Amino acid sequence: MHRVHLRDFEGPLDLLLFFIRRDEVDVYDIPIARIADEYLEAVRLMQRLDLDEAAEFIYTAALLIQIKARMLLPRPPAEDGEEPEDPRAELVQRLLEYIQYREAGEQIGEQFEERQRRFTRGAANDERARLGPAEDEVTYRASVFDLLSALGAALERTVQASAVIHHDVVRETVHVDEQKDWLIARLTDASEPVTFRALAESRTKEWVIATFLAVLDLLRHQRLALRLGIEPEDFALEIPTATPHEHAALAA
Amino acid sequence: MEPVSPDRVSDAPDDRFDQSVEALIFASDVPLRDEDVARAIGEVTGADTTLEDIVAAVERLNAAYRATGRAFRVEQWGGGYRLATIPEQAGVVRALFEQEAEKRLSRSLLETLAVIAYKQPVTKPEIEHVRGVGADYALRQLMERGFVDVVGRADAIGRPLLYGTTDRFLDQFGLGDLSDLPTPREVEEILADPRFSRERAQLLAEWAADNQPPPPPADSSEPVGTRLRVVVSSDSPPTPSEADDADG
Known part of the structure; x- marks a missing residue:
């Protein structure tokens, strides 16, 4: 429950501001000793709960402690009648700047919400075009492990199959670019999605790896479409019938 | 009109x-x-x-x-x-668009965007200095949404990238151009705003609620304190002794 609350602080300055507001402290005259203690205590609590979150707060905690120490030291009287510099000055300056941007953030946030209540011509298309590729990417990313396990299974099969069939040792060179062309040609001819297993049937290890890399590259450029979930360690490929945008438009 | x-x-x-x-x-x-x-x-x-x-x-x-x-x-x-x-x-x-909920931007994104909008062109370290936190994630999010883009490189050592807002930002925030950005209020004005203390009261209540320890057993003589020294009714100003600490 602490965790949720601590996430509400958008950073070390925000937390500092929280203590200042809560205690109704004058920003220009921060009781640094007390605030430093409170801040440190909060950071310790945070550290116990979530180290990652705490890291960014530790610097400010250290800064506060340093300022506290400097406040405790007797400051030499200024010789030329000038005010000696307040050890808090720089922190206060930063805090004041942050307060302004924090407020500006709130203001443009309101502006944004107001604007989102207005719809322009082409807004739907715009939105789909923008979201389309990103959604594809998410699906793709989630399936990399599936792809890898399919590669693993295919390689396993080449070892078994080649042990039986191939007796002559011929060094075969397979280029990824060639495999891309081959894949496109092979899949354009096919009337339905072809599984990677079928494609890799009794091929050499080099061939399977080069073809797999070709598949990855073609997927990245969306020249191939991927079908997963046919078998646990396999996937099927086909030539996409429509561009991603058209897909999105059709699906919507 | x-x-x-x-x-x-x-x-x-x-x-x-x-x-x-x-x-x-x-x-x-x-x-x-x-x-x-x-x-x-x-x-x-x-x-x-x-x-x-x-x-x-x-x-x-x-x-x-x-x-x-x-x-x-x-x-x-x-x-x-x-x-x-x-x-x-x-x-x-x-x-019609089947948007489930109103689109909202998180506070960290809005704060980062505000820094970029008002300070542009601005480098990543400059953004991070204002907020005191790393800006990688927020910058990536803002660029993905098309609100922010790289606009050049600074003449400083290492030629760091400079970031600025896009036309899409203006459009999506209902602004004709950058001069339409709301004028930031003076700090004094913000601090004097009654909203400031209202928000303070609210923060206090939330903080207290979140840090409320479970009710102690009836026979417990332990004080019901929280580690964070939350005083629910701390409407009184800091006591003089505490304030003196600072000037120590």
């Missing part, structure tokens, strides 16, 4: 011009700039169109829309004119 004079005949030159402006803005699905309007009309009619002509036409169009209860207005966002539905109809349009 002045209301339309109702006595104009429908084939008056003004009407034709207004219709052209209206047609152009209607047909465009991106913000339509003044010069595009002038160029298109000029190509067909050979007439010169001034900025004032367009502004006046837009005002007349909006007045007519308002007078006849139309559900859209011409707005000047992102450096050009757009037709936009009125906020009162947000509900139905949103339902």
Whole structure:
């Protein structure tokens, strides 16, 4: 429950501001000793709960402690009648700047919400075009492990199959670019999605790896479409019938 | 904006011009700039169109829309004119687009965006200095949403990238150009704002609620304290002894 609350602080300055507001402290005259203690205590609590979150707060905690120490030291009287510099000055300056941007953030946030209540011509298309590729990417990313396990299974099969069939040792060179062309040609001819297993049937290890890399590259450029979930360690490929945008438009 | 004079005949030159402006803005699905309007009309009619002509036409169009209860207005966002539905109809349009909820931006994104918008062009370290936190994630998010882009490189050591806001930012925040950004209030004004203390009270309540320890057993003599020294009724100013600490 602490965790949720601590996430509400958008950073070390925000937390500092929280203590200042809560205690109704004058920003220009921060009781640094007390605030430093409170801040440190909060950071310790945070550290116990979530180290990652705490890291960014530790610097400010250290800064506060340093300022506290400097406040405790007797400051030499200024010789030329000038005010000696307040050890808090720089922190206060930063805090004041942050307060302004924090407020500006709130203001443009309101502006944004107001604007989102207005719809322009082409807004739907715009939105789909923008979201389309990103959604594809998410699906793709989630399936990399599936792809890898399919590669693993295919390689396993080449070892078994080649042990039986191939007796002559011929060094075969397979280029990824060639495999891309081959894949496109092979899949354009096919009337339905072809599984990677079928494609890799009794091929050499080099061939399977080069073809797999070709598949990855073609997927990245969306020249191939991927079908997963046919078998646990396999996937099927086909030539996409429509561009991603058209897909999105059709699906919507 | 002045209301339309109702006595104009429908084939008056003004009407034709207004219709052209209206047609152009209607047909465009991106913000339509003044010069595009002038160029298109000029190509067909050979007439010169001034900025004032367009502004006046837009005002007349909006007045007519308002007078006849139309559900859209011409707005000047992102450096050009757009037709936009009125906020009162947000509900139905949103339902059409099947948007589940109102789109919102997190506070950290808004703060980062504010720093970039007001300070641009600005480097990542400068952004991070203002907020005291790393800006990688927020920057990536903002760039993905098309609100922010790299606008150049600073002349400093290492030539760090400079970031700035995009036209899409202006459009999506309902701004004509950067001068339409709300003027930031002076710090004194913010600090004196009653909202500041209202928010303080709210923060306090939330903080206290979240840090409330479970009720102690009846026989416990332990004080019900929290580690964070939350005092629910701390409306009193800091005690003098505590304040003195600071000046120590």
